[in-house]
Amino acid sequence: MRADRLVSLVLLLRQHGRLSATALARELEVSTRTVLRDIEALSAAGVPVYAERGRHGGFELLPGFRTELTGLNPDEALALLVAGSRRGAQAFGLGSALASAMLKVVDALPESYRDTAAGAAERLLIDPETDLLSRRLVDEEVPDAIAAEVLRAVFAGHKLRIHYAAVDQTPMWRTVDPIGLVTIRDRGYLLATKSGADRTYRLSRILAAKELPEPAQRPDRVDLDRAWQERSTRFRTGGDQVTVLVRVNPGRREDLLGTALAVRAEEPDADGWLRMEVSFQDSRHAKWALWQLSMDAEALAPQWLRDFLRNRATAIATRYGVSS
Structure with a gap:
């Protein structure tokens, strides 16, 4: 250190x-x-x-005390600096390491490249903390100690013991064989196997982690992109998914697509709205997605979803119908 x-x-x-x-x-x-x-x-x-x-x-x-890295051209230096501005490294607990690495890269550049690359990088902003509506993008926090332990097990090829808090479940200890790490939209995921079966764990839900000395049961080489695509496909087509028939205002179609897992059917309705059959991860996901669309959507089926939306809307109307 x-x-x-x-x-x-x-x-x-x-x-x-x-x-x-x-x-x-x-x-x-x-x-x-x-x-x-x-x-x-x-x-x-x-x-x-x-x-x-x-x-x-x-x-x-003293002036002149430096080492130059002459193998980088201006475009390559700029690419490194732009990559260093991304927040994805935070998901793996590598934020401080990335900042240190960028410091070393900039310092090692020839002077003629250094000012040009740094100035150009100032003109590019990737993944700011807020969007145009000033909504703050919330990063998932992963304690450095947990991230470091997971990284060591992944790189060393050792088994990993994690205390994991799955959704709506009591946190449990489990021993897994880590395969690799994936980050998407600033969320980090551990791809692993447990007793030979594929498993995917969100890093922010790991409450504790311990690298074990035993070697992990995994192939020597892995295509993470392919593995992620395969798991994404299984996630969209399996589990406790629910299918919903919904009418939606065409102006909110993209909002619906942004929350649904898949669109199974779509056709125009008589009044100009769209009639769509979409699938969601589970019932809670479906309730949340349709509620967000407010008056721009109507759930036609299943009946339990219509009942939920009606009861919730009635409860809110009752609350605001009484003077405080």
Whole structure:
């Protein structure tokens, strides 16, 4: 850990020039005393860092102390910087590692490329935290300790014991054979097998994890993209899915498609609306999706869904019909 911190300290001085002990401590998330000890260690190792006293003083490297990475062209450097701006790494607990890696990449670029790549990257924003309606995109939190344990088991090919909280179930311990990790829309998933059967676990629902010394039962090579597609297909066609017949305003068709698993039939209705047969993950999913469409949709079947929507609407109308 200290070696990584010393490298980061040198890179910060290279890119920002003179920095005070307080500024370095803030960037490295350590105390100023730790920074001073690290500066002493660097000096003892021959790194040309010196202190400038006074109101605007701080620590600085001698000019010219850098290593250039000449194998990257401007477009390649820009691609790395753009990739580094994505939040997907957060899902695997690699956010800090990615930031550190980007710091090293930028520092190692030839000076003629560095300013061009960094300036171009400032013109591109990928996956901001809010959309145009100021709705904040909520990332799923995965504790670093859990993410690190899962990563170690995946990379080492060892069995993994997880305490997993499935939806509407009591958290349980289970031992799995990890295959790989997938992130989609900032959600991380562990692809694994349990007793030979395919399993998919959402990382944010893993409450604890422990890498085991036993080797995992898995193939030496895996096509994660294909594995994910196969599991997605099984998810859409199996389980407790429900099929709903619904009339929907054409202007809300895309909203319906954005929540449904699949569209089984679609035809125009007499009044210009669309009559569609769609499937949802389960009854709770169907209730939520149709309620979101409000007056722009009408569930025709099954009857339990119509009863639910009617009873809920009646309860809300009753509540707001009485003066508070």
